[in-house]
Amino acid sequence: xxxxxxxxxxxxxxxxxxxxxxxxxxxxxxxxxxxxxxxxxxxxxxxxxxxxxxxxxxxxxxxxxxxxxxxxxxxxxxxxxxxxxxxxxxxxxxxxxxxxxxxxxxxxxxxxxxxxxxxxxxxxxxxxxxxxxxxxxxxxxxxxxxxxxxxxxxxxxxxxxxxxxxxxxxxxxxxxxxxxxxxxxxxxxxxxxxxxxxxxxxxxxxxxxxxxxxxxxxxxxxxxxxxxxxxxxxxxxxxxxxxxxxxxxxxxxxxxxxxxxxxxxxxxxxxxxxxxxxxxxxxxxxxxxxxxxxxxxxxxxxxxxxxxxxxxxxxxxxxxxxxxxxxxxxxxxxxxxxxxxxxxxxxxxxxxxxxxxxxxxxxxxxxxxxxxxxxxxxxxxxxxxxxxxxxxxxxxxxxxxxxxxxxxxxxxxxxxxxxxxxxxxxxxxxxxxxxxxxxxxxxxxxxxxxxxxxxxxxxxxxxxxxxxxxxxxxxxxxxxxxxxxxxxxxxxxxxxxxxxxxxxxxxxxxxxxxxxxxxxxxxxxxxxxxxxxxxxxxxxxxxxxxxxxxxxxxxxxxxxxxxxxxxxxxxxxx
Amino acid sequence: xxxxxxxxxxxxxxxxxxxxxxxxxxxxxxxxxxxxxxxxxxxxxxxxxxxxxxxxxxxxxxxxxxxxxxxxxxxxxxxxxxxxxxxxxxxxxxxxxxxxxxxxxxxxxxxxxxxxxxxxxxxxxxxxxxxxxxxxxxxxxxxxxxxxxxxxxxxxxxxxxxxxxxxxxxxxxxxxxxxxxxxx
Ligand code: HEM
Ligand SMILES: [Cu+2]
Ligand SMILES: [Cu+2]
Numbered sequence: 001x002x003x004x005x006x007x008x009x010x011x012x013x014x015x016x017x018x019x020x021x022x023x024x025x026x027x028x029x030x031x032x033x034x035x036x037x038x039x040x041x042x043x044x045x046x047x048x049x050x051x052x053x054x055x056x057x058x059x060x061x062x063x064x065x066x067x068x069x070x071x072x073x074x075x076x077x078x079x080x081x082x083x084x085x086x087x088x089x090x091x092x093x094x095x096x097x098x099x100x101x102x103x104x105x106x107x108x109x110x111x112x113x114x115x116x117x118x119x120x121x122x123x124x125x126x127x128x129x130x131x132x133x134x135x136x137x138x139x140x141x142x143x144x145x146x147x148x149x150x151x152x153x154x155x156x157x158x159x160x161x162x163x164x165x166x167x168x169x170x171x172x173x174x175x176x177x178x179x180x181x182x183x184x185x186x187x188x189x190x191x192x193x194x195x196x197x198x199x200x201x202x203x204x205x206x207x208x209x210x211x212x213x214x215x216x217x218x219x220x221x222x223x224x225x226x227x228x229x230x231x232x233x234x235x236x237x238x239x240x241x242x243x244x245x246x247x248x249x250x251x252x253x254x255x256x257x258x259x260x261x262x263x264x265x266x267x268x269x270x271x272x273x274x275x276x277x278x279x280x281x282x283x284x285x286x287x288x289x290x291x292x293x294x295x296x297x298x299x300x301x302x303x304x305x306x307x308x309x310x311x312x313x314x315x316x317x318x319x320x321x322x323x324x325x326x327x328x329x330x331x332x333x334x335x336x337x338x339x340x341x342x343x344x345x346x347x348x349x350x351x352x353x354x355x356x357x358x359x360x361x362x363x364x365x366x367x368x369x370x371x372x373x374x375x376x377x378x379x380x381x382x383x384x385x386x387x388x389x390x391x392x393x394x395x396x397x398x399x400x401x402x403x404x405x406x407x408x409x410x411x412x413x414x415x416x417x418x419x420x421x422x423x424x425x426x427x428x429x430x431x432x433x434x435x436x437x438x439x440x441x442x443x444x445x446x447x448x449x450x451x452x453x454x455x456x457x458x459x460x461x462x463x464x465x466x467x468x469x470x471x472x473x474x475x476x477x478x479x480x481x482x483x484x485x486x487x488x489x490x491x492x493x494x495x496x497x498x499x500x501x502x503x504x505x506x507x508x509x510x511x512x513x514x515x516x517x518x519x520x521x522x523x524x525x526x527x528x529x530x531x532x533x534x535x536x537x538x539x540x541x542x543x544x545x546x547x548x549x550x551x552x553x554x555x556x557x558x559x560x561x562x563x564x565x566x567x568x569x570x571x572x573x574x
Numbered sequence: 575x576x577x578x579x580x581x582x583x584x585x586x587x588x589x590x591x592x593x594x595x596x597x598x599x600x601x602x603x604x605x606x607x608x609x610x611x612x613x614x615x616x617x618x619x620x621x622x623x624x625x626x627x628x629x630x631x632x633x634x635x636x637x638x639x640x641x642x643x644x645x646x647x648x649x650x651x652x653x654x655x656x657x658x659x660x661x662x663x664x665x666x667x668x669x670x671x672x673x674x675x676x677x678x679x680x681x682x683x684x685x686x687x688x689x690x691x692x693x694x695x696x697x698x699x700x701x702x703x704x705x706x707x708x709x710x711x712x713x714x715x716x717x718x719x720x721x722x723x724x725x726x727x728x729x730x731x732x733x734x735x736x737x738x739x740x741x742x743x744x745x746x747x748x749x750x751x752x753x754x755x756x757x758x
Contacts, residue, residue, distance in 0.1 A: 311595075
């Protein structure tokens with residue numbers, strides 16, 4: 001079978017796209033955005049129900065919609081997009097042909113079928129409202145599990161295609177030396193994904209067999225333990241992927257290079273080494289596990305993965321600062337930041353993602369994952385508050401940011417509604433920040449997650465939450481609505497640009513064949529936006545970033561000990 | 575050369591690390607150690623820790639033990655949702671007290687004395703449930719077939735709510751009950 005060696009060089013960015021890889025990246029990105037659209041409509045319905053002044057849906061519909069929202073967002077939107085990122089970081093950044101495109105397409109269609117089947121179980125059959133965690137012994141229809149399994153197999157194929165692409169790049173010498181840091185981050189994500197999907201298979205396959213009557217029972221504790229080995233490590237895939245996207249956007253927009261390759265890469269390596277089996281922090285208040293296991297596991301062996309995230313939190317803005325200073329924005333501590341391209345949604349989205357993920361998602365995650373502190377927050381609204389800060393403010397916003405770069409480069413369309421695009425990251429980030437903060441506030445007051453009626457109306461034994469809790473619920477409702485508006489803006493810009501946007505015409509544009517057995521023709525590997533300047537600056541110059549990092553550190557320490565103080569007032573337990 | 579290109583220096587691992595980065599790595603590392611050691615520290619010096627004690631049990635045996643407690647120490651009845659009668663029990667201070675979680679009810683209602691310690695047993699008869707004591711905000715996962723035993727000391731008195739905060743099906747939001755703490 002002849003290998004397709006057709007490449008095109010993007011005139012704007014200088015990136016080289018392999019024809020089949022380009023189509024795969026586009027289709028995965030489109031499938032992701034469709035999932036986001038569905039998940040977003042469901043999000044609106046949920047917000048309007050939890051905000052009990054509106055209380056839109058009936059309980060059965062609410063639980064069904066909540067199940068579908070979790071799956072369409074956390075699983076389908078995020079993972080379709082991640083596969084696109086893998087192919088981009090593998091094939092495009094290395095200027096190398098993608099391995100076995102037919103197999104990659106098979107993986108893609110498996111994912112599509114899986115996602116459809118799972119949504120069918122939840123939204124059409126209406127008998128699988130078990131939440132995305134589907135904790136046994138509560139059971140769903142078999143098509144629910146089978147859909148997830150097919151999707152996971154498809155995603156696993158995507159990971160292996162990515163690995164095979166890297167080895168082709170090496171063999172055909174399409175790049176010299178080591179892979180770029182962004183690709184290295186993508187490798188991290190893919191390695192964790194393989195481990196994660198294996199855990200998913202270990203738990204979902206028996207559960208599927210149980211749902212069709214071939215396995216007699218599933219132990220609830222074992223289920224939670226292994227399910228979270230899958231569910232949690234997949235969050236680490238997200239972190240690796242969105243950190244890779246941060247580095248990519250920083251490079252593309254301001255030409256940033258890592259302050260030190262060694263530090264950035266070691267931090268990625270820590271993710272791989274210390275993430276495995278991080279499932280116990282979802283089981284900190286479960287019976288049947290010992291405290292020593294919980295402590296060792298929840299800290300991912302001494303918190304070295306948190307260390308890694310803190311390192312990226314410094315090195316990404318540090319890289320931006322160095323690049324900006326090299327351009328002459330050298331006055332004082334913060335001129336580099338003030339004069340950053342805030343009007344470019346790729347940049348503002350990336351930077352807001354970094355801040356939101358660190359301050360809101362990261363800190364709250366460590367608190368939740370502390371063995372004893374979990375007692376005062378487990379399964380309250382603090383939990384969805386925390387993970388909307390990580391996976392929405394962090395991952396989703398980072399993915400939104402890089403889309404603004406991909407539309408002209410990958411889809412060759414001009415960005416439609418540029419003013420709306422310019423404002424979108426701010427609206428979305430502000431909405432989500434308000435939403436997550438007040439959700440965490442309500443959680444601190446004990447308001448449960450996944451709950452249709454926290455007023456317990458008509459129940460003689462009901463509990464009355466304090467007025468402040470109700471205020472927080474209303475405020476997160478408003479924040480959620482604003483975030484939905486930000487989401488709609490994103491969808492309008494992307495969908496319109498991709499399907500109806502003005503085509504970008506370049507005279508003399510053509511796909512060219514690379515000589516068999518060799519790389520694509522070498523063009524200048526960078527376009528205007530990519531002229532790296534970082535190496536000129538002195539990394540010591542990243543003093544503004546260091547100040548920001550210290551602000552972060554002080555907030556972290558204070559908030560951490562405030563929670564211990566709060567815990568110490570609770571009834572003694574042992 | 576930028577982050578989306580191979581490193582300019584092929585021997586990048588030999589480049590020195592800058593002061594700012596290494597300082598931050600050290601700060602973060604020390605902080606990671608603090609985060610870690612706070613947990614064992616609290617086991618030794620803190621008062622709010624969960625027990626390692628849990629036994630495998632069957633719903634039948636667990637119900638029998640709970641029934642025994644109710645028979646001995648029932649003080650009155652209260653009316654729950656749909657006019658269900660739920661017994662209120664006042665077990666002796668220091669004793670073993672049992673709480674059943676089942677679709678969609680907590681059973682029975684416990685009445686405890688302020689300042690006393692109890693061994694609180696929690697188990698589910700069917701699916702997962704969440705024991706969430708409000709406004710104290712103590713939250714514990716309740717599993718079927720695992721009997722969890724906690725030593726608990728109510729230090730304040732009044733009427734407390736027990737909300738189910740693990741999704742347990744269509745009537746999950748109706749699963750709520752009380753816990754009373756009385757002054758001696
Ligand atoms: C405009 C954006 C969004 C809004 C307003 C929103 C709102 C909500 C609300 C109100 C809940 C219910 C909390 C509860 O009752 O326990 C929820 C749950 C959830 N959301 Fe979102 N969400 C948004 C976007 C996202 C995105 C982008 C993701 C993932 C990438 C996501 C993942 C989840 C997950 C996993 C759950 C948990 C479902 C469960 O408890 O089973 N959300 N969201
Ligand atoms: Cu329940
Ligand atoms: Cu429940």
